[in-house]
Every structure is written in C-alpha cells, then in structure tokens.
Amino acid sequence: MLVRVLGSAAGGGFPQWNCGCPNCRGVRDGTQRATARSQECVAVGADGAASFVLLNCSPEIRAQVESFPGLHPRGPRHSPIGAIVLTNGDLDHCLGLLSLRESHPLVVYATESVRRGFTQDNVLYRTLERFPGQVTWRLVKAGREEEIVDVDGRPTGLAAEPVIVPGKAPVHLERSRPPDPEDSVGFRIRETRSGRLLAYFSGVGAVTADVRQALSGADAVFFDGTFWSPDELPAQGLGTKRAEDMAHVPVGGAAGSLAQLAGVSAGRRIYIHLNNTNPMLRDDSRERATVAAAGWEVAWDGMEVRL
Ligand code: MLT
Numbered sequence: 559m560l561v562r563v564l565g566s567a568a569g570g571g572f573p574q575w576n577c578g579c580p581n582c583r584g585v586r587d588g589t590q591r592a593t594a595r596s597q598e599c600v601a602v603g604a605d606g607a608a609s610f611v612l613l614n615c616s617p618e619i620r621a622q623v624e625s626f627p628g629l630h631p632r633g634p635r636h637s638p639i640g641a642i643v644l645t646n647g648d649l650d651h652c653l654g655l656l657s658l659r660e661s662h663p664l665v666v667y668a669t670e671s672v673r674r675g676f677t678q679d680n681v682l683y684r685t686l687e688r689f690p691g692q693v694t695w696r697l698v699k700a701g702r703e704e705e706i707v708d709v710d711g712r713p714t715g716l717a718a719e720p721v722i723v724p725g726k727a728p729v730h731l732e733r734s735r736p737p738d739p740e741d742s743v744g745f746r747i748r749e750t751r752s753g754r755l756l757a758y759f760s761g762v763g764a765v766t767a768d769v770r771q772a773l774s775g776a777d778a779v780f781f782d783g784t785f786w787s788p789d790e791l792p793a794q795g796l797g798t799k800r801a802e803d804m805a806h807v808p809v810g811g812a813a814g815s816l817a818q819l820a821g822v823s824a825g826r827r828i829y830i831h832l833n834n835t836n837p838m839l840r841d842d843s844r845e846r847a848t849v850a851a852a853g854w855e856v857a858w859d860g861m862e863v864r865l
C-alpha cells in the first residue's frame with residue numbers, strides 16, 4: 559500500500575495565519591530551517607486499487623488534491639477519492655468535506671458521534687445534500703473491522719478498524735453536549751490482500767494499554783505529534799490551554815509519547831499533526847534530534863511511505 563501525506567500540520571497549519579511565534583516567523587522569513595506544512599490529511603491506496611482512501615479531510619483539501627497526481631480526475635467528472643475516513647470531528651479534520659461539494663457522491667466512514675457533530679444543526683451541511691445520496695455515511699464501531707468500499711460498493715482494497723482513544727468533543731461542540739467516548743478514534747488500516755497494517759493515530763489524549771496494543775506490530779505508525787511539551791502554548795504567551803486540555807499527549811518528557819511508546823514494535827514510526835509551535839518542526843532542533851535518535855520520523859507534506 560502507498561501512504562501519501564497530503565498535510566502534516568495540526569489545526570492552523572504551519573505557518574498559521576495569525577501566528578508570529580518564532581517558528582512561524584522563521585519559516586516565513588527563511589531564518590529557521592523548517593518547511594511549511596498544511597493541515598493533516600493523508601491518502602492511502604492499496605496496491606493495484608483504482609481509488610484512494612482519505613484519512614481526514616482538511617480545510618486545504620483542494621490544494622492537497624492538486625498536489626498529488628494520484629488524486630486527479632481521470633475523466634470529465636471523476637475523482638479517485640473512493641472514501642473518506644474521519645478520526646474525529648475537529649474542523650481541521652472535516653471542514654474540507656464542505657469543499658468537496660461540486661455534486662460528487664462521497665462516502666464517509668466515521669463514528670456516530672462524529673457524524674452527528676458534523677451534520678446536526680449545521681445549515682452548511684445542506685451543500686452536501688444537493689441530491690439524494692450525495693454523502694453516504696458508513697458508521698464505524700470500535701473493535702469491528704470494516705471493509706472500505708466506494709459509493710458503488712467496489713472494494714478499495716483496504717479495511718479499517720477504529721480504536722477508541724482518550725479525546726474530546728470538537729471545540730465548537732464543547733459547550734453544547736457532553737463528551738462521547740466515540741469523539742476520537744485511531745484506525746488500524748489493513749491492506750486486505752497483503753495484510754500490511756497502517757496504525758493511524760493522529761489525535762491521542764493519552765497512551766493507554768489499548769493504544770499501545772493497537773500500534774504494536776504495525777508496518778507503520780502515524781502518531782499525534784501536536785506538542786513537544788504540555789505547556790507549549792502558555793510558555794510562548796499563546797493562550798492558556800495545555801496539551802491535555804486539547805487531548806493531545808505531548809511527545810517529550812517522561813509522560814510523553816516518545817517514552818511511553820518506546821517498547822512498541824512497528825516498522826516505521828512517524829509523528830504527524832504538528833502544531834506550529836512544536837520545536838520538532840525545526841530540522842536542526844535538539845527535539846528533532848531526540849526523536850530521530852529514538853527511531854521516529856516527522857511527517858512532511860508530500861512524504862510517501864510504501865508498505
Ligand atoms: C485539535 O487538534 O486540538 C484541534 O484541531 C484544535 C482546534 O480545532 O482548534
């Protein structure tokens with residue numbers, strides 16, 4: 559299978575439009591050794607399959623589709639996007655759906671809580687209700703592996719099993735409903751023919767036994783690389799939220815994912831969904847050297863991983 563990273567940054571991207579933190583300034587003016595990144599979105603294609611499956615659908619999806627020839631139309635009205643899988647209802651993960659509104663049938667795999675959060679009381683969702691069957695929601699349940707098929711029921715060659723992770727409701731729903739265990743999931747994506755396994759866990763509040771087990775033995779792991787440290791935003795004067803308030807386990811420190819996942823065996827280990835404040839974004843930082851020494855890579859837009 560081919561895993562193509564279309565976007566590797568957290569919500570806001572890198573640089574972020576209203577951010578003048580040292581990383582964002584440095585990547586704008588070229589004084590930091592760092593590469594701009596768009597918001598997290600990944601395309602996965604089984605070997606020989608006619609279509610790709612998108613993991614999340616970022617607000618930058620239009621440019622991300624253009625950035626990868628594998629996603630370009632092969633006919634006057636066509637898209638190789640066979641299905642879209644959502645890990646949670648955060649806007650950096652699903653706002654792009656509204657940009658795919660040009661009367662094209664979409665298939666979306668998500669938990670019931672994520673589906674409801676996106677469709678309920680959302681007047682803009684009507685743009686995806688222009689004709690019957692414009693969006694087919696296929697609900698996923700923890701512990702149940704689902705074959706991913708396109709709108710005509712054709713197999714994509716991939717299957718997905720959601721794994722519940724510590725998470726939270728999207729920011730825009732926090733005050734209108736209680737949290738739901740199905741708010742945030744990671745996925746084990748299996749190529750059905752070869753059995754090759756991608757563990758995709760881009761938003762994880764804490765490393766639990768279930769998370770560890772879900773990653774173990776995967777051919778590649780993509781993991782939450784939002785923050786290096788718990789107080790990264792307040793320490794830079796960028797608000798009061800700590801990593802745990804946003805349901806992101808930091809990478810560094812004794813309680814961080816680098817230490818917590820040290821014993822987990824996986825082919826490739828890759829951090830994704832990096833917030834623009836994260837020092838790991840700087841190619842010459844101590845933090846980047848630390849993760850590299852531990853065998854972890856940092857995703858970049860355009861990165862391809864073949865499994
Ligand atoms: C997150 O990953 O915590 C969210 O994308 C934050 C946000 O929606 O601003």
Ligand code: MN
Nearest residue numbers: 568569648650
């Ligand atoms: Mn996010």
Ligand code: ZN
Nearest residue numbers: 577579582834
């Ligand atoms: Zn910034």
